[in-house]
Amino acid sequence: MLLAGVSRRIPAGSEGRSPRSVAKLTKRSEDYSQWYLDIVTRAEMADYAPVKGCMVIRPWGYAIWERMQRALDDMFKATGHVNCYFPLLIPQSFLQKEAEHVEGFAPECAVVTRGGDKELEEPLVIRPTSETIIWAMYKKWIQSWRDLPLLYNQWANVVRWEMRTRLFLRTAEFLWQEGHTAHAGQQEAVEEAERMLGVYRRFAEDWMAMPVLAGRKSEGQKFPGAVTTYTIEALMQDGKALQAGTSHYLGQNFARAFDVQFQNRDGQLEYVYATSWGVSTRLVGALVMSHSDDAGLVLPPRLAPLEVVIVPIPKAGADNAAIEQAAYRLAEPLEGKVRIRVDDRDNVSPGWKFNEWELKGVPVRIELGPKDLQKGQAVVVRRDTGQKMPMSQDAAAFEVPRLLEEIQSSLFAKAKARLEANCRSADSYDGFKKVVERDGGFVLAPWCGSRECEGRIGDETKATIRLISDEAEECPACMLCGKGPARRVPFAVSY
């Protein structure tokens, strides 16, 4: 019989589903890129849509995104932001008002030219980002310093017509959040941009268990229209860097473009200071590539749609009803505390279930068979290490929440160790090229700050400057041009 409160349902993505393919995943060592795609598709996180470059986010992938959204949204609210929604379609002329912005985004805009059966008077751009339409509206809402700051965020989809796409990492349409704030002072706006980068960093570390480097982007890699772009950069298991979140101090660029002025305390008109900041469904891809292994996805418990799955193991001649009942009894005290389900499907074998839940990255599995029942125990298995821990059923109830926390911090520790092990230094350009080629990862090397050197290094090695840190070590000479002063900045081949 069912115990009260414990759902029988296998959650989104596997609702009483039958088995499908049994093909093995591509191994990381064989083809990293294919390994990634295998996990994303086989774990049923996403699938290719009929339109090139577009993807369907399936329930298992979307559930991860929902958990990310919730955590981030709470953090945004805790820092004083409110949610709102601006429209998908933007008059093309809006994009053109900010010179760098239009230059940056025009090449990748999808444009609507027809409505119904009529040609539109002015083409409408499907938002690649919303600064322009938001600042057009801010003009209406801001008159005085008393109207400021405006701390707005929206959860939305955007479209960027990319040449080359990859599930989650780069798709023509993606989901994200974009914060857009307006401030009465430069200092305050800069602080906001830095604060939100801090939020992203904390989210990456505390929720995704993904350590990051944080800093500013070089002039050449700034967001189109930004004065300063801040970034967090993560390191994937193949040694490539991934930009995981950005925050921009926009200065008065958009306020000027849209003529948004406010009267300051002294009664003078002044352009409003702006920031914007965003993270996207790319984070789901980052998550996959941070922790997963050759058996499939490995999820940090805090973002796992399902944290614990209990697999009852029936046996001929055993009291299988009792086994299943014990499984539900085991789950009951944990319901509400952790996301837990009993996988009582009878059309697949326990072995199948083990593999499937490992593929899907569920952090903890509890096996419960006749032998366990006799001993009053259950076998608790960690997804991240594979470690099997027999423990009494009573102990499991209070051990499991602790174990989940342990897994969360252990994933972070492991990823951090990997990041640190993959931060190397080079002083000469020859040495730099060697390290980039042989080891990958972040390579810290002296750079004079010129766009020319940055560009040439990028062209010749594929490694780009990921960020510039305030604590960057000063060096006498750039590794390329030999001029000084230079700073030591992390380069990496990136996604």
Added chain:
RNA sequence: CGGGGCGUAGCGCAGCCUGGUUAGCGCGUGUGGUUUGGGACCACAAGGUCGCGGGUUCGAAUCCCGCCGCCCCGACCA
């Protein structure tokens, strides 16, 4: 846009070169039964515009022409 590969059942493929019964195999799917501690087994069954359009031919998945789409690798990017 350049280079490479592919398009035949839900998935993975064979067949094509050398045209010819009713287009095949594995996995999966449905039903019934036995099973279940690391991807179980038996029986029966369902499932196909051979990417699209044209041509050659008595006859085309197969040969010819055109088109479309997708994937992978490069140039733009969260």
